[in-house]
Amino acid sequence: MNILSYMETYGHEQLAVWTDKEAGLRAFIAVHDTTLGPSLGGVRVWAHPTEEAALTDVLRLSRAMTYKSAAAGLHFGGGKGLIMADRTQKTEAMMRSFGRFVESLGGRYLTTEDVGMTSQDLEWIAQSTKHVTGLPVSQGGSGDTSPMTGFGIYTAMRACAREKWGSDGLGGRTIAIQGFGNTATWLVRNLQEHGEEVKLVITDINDAARERARQVKNATVVGPDQIYDTPCDVFAPCALGGILNDDTIPRLKCQIVCGAANNQLLTLEHGDALQKRGILYAPDYVVNAGGVINVSCEVDSRYSEQAAREKTARIYDTMQRVFGTSKRDGISTARAADRLAEERIASVRRVRRVHMGKA
Ligand code: NAD
Helix, strand or coil, X not given: CCHHHHHHHHCCCEEEEEEECCCCEEEEEEEEECCCCCEEEEEEECCCCCHHHHHHHHHHHHHHHHHHHHHCCCCCEEEEEEECCCHHHCCHHHHHHHHHHHHHCCCCEEEEXXXXXXXXXXXXXXXXXXXXXXXXXXXXXXXXXXXXXHHHXXXXXXXXXXXXXXXXXXXXXEEEEECCCHHHHHHHHHHHHXXXXXXXXXXXXXXXXXXXXXXXXXXXXXXXXXXXXXXXXXXXXXXXCCCECCCCHHHCXXXXXXXXXXXXXCCCHHHHHHHHCCCEECXXXXXXXXXXXXXXXXXXXXXXXXXXXXXXXXXXXXXXXXXXXXXXXXXXXXXXXXXXXXXXXHHHHHHHHHHCCCC
């Protein structure tokens, strides 16, 4: 991989590398774009087989964060951290060292939890840097992001229902859920709390999760592969990325796809394929922005769940703008979301240039 060309092509500002042999740390931080504000994104702990695989991952994930924050109307750019280790190798020394790495960037990157991290790890990082968010509630932070992500998925689903069926109520509809983990559980809780009498079809690869799903009112549990063939109104992918692809799209028997998983489309062209089949696709990073909105509310001021909820509720309006752009420009909803995010960044960049006397 030619890193500099890759970064130029995809608009990355910075890639930082850190080693600390004593602490057993090898890490990268990618800052994609800071036009809207300091870059924000979690740090992932993952034992990539090669440095190249780790670099590709951190660069790709940092760019996705730029789009997510821009589409959510946040004043943050996109960044991501990556610790090349297995989660079993984590130590306090390693996390404190990563904190020093974050601190060395002087606030250009704000870190938070991602795959392979726990709130304890984040607390250790916070010993070495103030550029941390998403700390536990006991530390004055915003805590677990899943409840807000679940509320965001429910909000996006209502916007989809209005677009597809003319009313945002979901009562009487069948929702097929792939992966019954944190976000899906909070989605179901939101449906129940809002009195939506839906039928649920749930799958998971984990026995305990399937057993939990069996206890949910109006829920049927199916095998992991059956979920793609399940007749339903809404398919909610809440597990893995890349699951909307050449094999699965022809099998889907739904009218809407709206779920929490990141990078659901294997490629952008799969968004076009869904559109061709008449399936309304809710762009994943718009749908699942509740988590980043929640942690962003901890940065500027004292965290308030009410404020985070109000901002997350705006996902409804963002979805409507995505649908409007998709229809106006004759493009898929996936491309429309990208366009909205890019337009926002470009307009702020233009204003900044004018202020700096460059235009
Ligand atoms: P989780 O680990 O709590 O739940 C995922 C569930 O999916 C697990 O129960 C797992 O067993 C199941 N699963 C894995 N592979 C599967 C498969 N092939 N078929 C069926 N089930 C499978 O994770 P989560 O926090 O609910 O996150 C789900 C997705 O949403 C992830 O892609 C995550 O990146 C994304 N996301 C989460 C948040 C958040 O706030 N937690 C925010 C934004 C995006």
